[in-house]
Amino acid sequence: MKLxxxxGCGFIGSAVVRLAIARGHAVINLDALTYAACPDNVAEVAEDPGYAFEHADIRDRVALDRIFEAHTPDAVMHLAAESHVDRSIDGPGTFIETNITGTYQLLEAARAFWVRHGKPEDFRFHHISTDEVFGTLGAEGQFTEDTRYDPRSPYSASKAASDHLVRAWNETYGLPVILSNCSNNYGPFHFPEKLVPVIILNALDEKPLPIYGDGSNVRDWLYVEDHADALLLVLEKGKLGRSYNIGGENERSNLELVRTICAILDEKRPRDEGSYADLIEFVADRPGHDARYAIDPERIREELGWRPSVTVEEGLARTVDWYLMNEGWWRALQDRDGVGARLGVRP
Incomplete structure (x- = not known):
């Protein structure tokens, strides 16, 4: 396919681009190159004859129309989004503009292209979203595709709105769409403002390892390369109009996760004295911090035969190895806006 x-220069998007090219698909990477984007994420495929790059903003309808006509894609995989909860607390407007208005403009451009080309039956619009749209769980239960939406942050609210737009364009206009909602991703090329890279990089620099609150918040952790594999499968074999929850089947509290990373670093790059866990520091919690996310993956497992390939311990070991071997990549990002600063503290 031509995707x-x-x-595609972001964390999850670049994993999709690399895997799609490796599997023989052609890819048009549309990216606005905002603060979290990094062209080096796709450097290994940049010279591939099946790869093309378009520097554009999904809010720019004129640019979108030009790109659709120039490349005539078979499918859209929509991953472009503002995604950092802390930044959404400090500046929600950017999340509204990109995640909601941008998705609207992309849907309209895709619909116009689809109609102009005779509504081809094999066209697909795959919208990639998050489990955070479902809100928070107690100690028991899991999110299913039928869980009621209950977003608690500006980020998750903007993603919930984009999900609703995609479903509406399917119901009202017949645009062939598929949706997926994933759990927390981690792995290579993770921009250094999220929990896993923050812990790894702070540890390597002998800085405090910040954990919000008491570290009891639970997430389901999904290795990014497993996620990319699932996304391509959903695009190719998922049922139109349907949504699929994609999880790692790896629930861990934030404190457990950080202690696991510390143990891996203790083995791979020991400190002169003590454990990296000695650097753990509990800090003021994020406003509205959801207690627990957990995904029920039954639908994607039963309908498409997909399960994650690695445990969180295996995936974290791979991730630590990657950061140890790619210091040049992450050092170059340390001076970008907000990196290393505490964000999301406004009540």
Missing amino acids: LVTG
């Missing part, structure tokens, strides 16, 4: 991937 139009939005946000």
